[in-house]
Amino acid sequence: MRYDPQVDLGKVEISLSAKINPSEDMAKVRKALSNIIAASYSFEGGMLKGYTQDIAALTNIYEKIRAKHTLRVLRRLLLRGMDDDSSKILLNRQAAYAGSVVFCETEMEAPLGPLTLVVKADKIMSFIDWLAPR
Numbered sequence: 001m002r003y004d005p006q007v008d009l010g011k012v013e014i015s016l017s018a019k020i021n022p023s024e025d026m027a028k029v030r031k032a033l034s035n036i037i038a039a040s041y042s043f044e045g046g047m048l049k050g051y052t053q054d055i056a057a058l059t060n061i062y063e064k065i066r067a068k069h070t071l072r073v074l075r076r077l078l079l080r081g082m083d084d085d086s087s088k089i090l091l092n093r094q095a096a097y098a099g100s101v102v103f104c105e106t107e108m109e110a111p112l113g114p115l116t117l118v119v120k121a122d123k124i125m126s127f128i129d130w131l132a133p134r
Contacts, residue, residue: 010121010126011122014051017047017116033050036101061101074103074132075134077103086118087118087124091103092114
């Protein structure tokens with residue numbers, strides 16, 4: 001990961017969650033989440049949730065979007081999902097289970113429901129510029 005310590009992102013909080021459907025194996029959903037970000041996960045209210053303040057947890061996304069040349073898509077989705085000091089994007093859980101990073105425009109694109117990634121940062125535009133530059 002090419003994180004530049006000269007880039008001031010301020011405090012960053014990253015969460016990733018998925019609703020657990022009755023027909024799903026929680027271990028498989030946990031694997032899908034873990035393939036996206038490195039975090040500790042807990043089960044709360046029918047949801048599997050992970051949380052971290054470590055920007056390095058985004059290494060997988062950072063590298064895969066560059067390898068697949070999907071920076072423009074990610075940037076567009078981050079800007080569309082921006083709200084004050086946070087941004088939300090949706091990811092396909094089946095693709096995540098297989099180790100791929102595939103973004104969803106809507107919740108309907110993911111048959112079992114999407115994974116929801118929320119990033120809260122003191123400097124959200126600096127974060128977006130770092131993760132998905134123009």
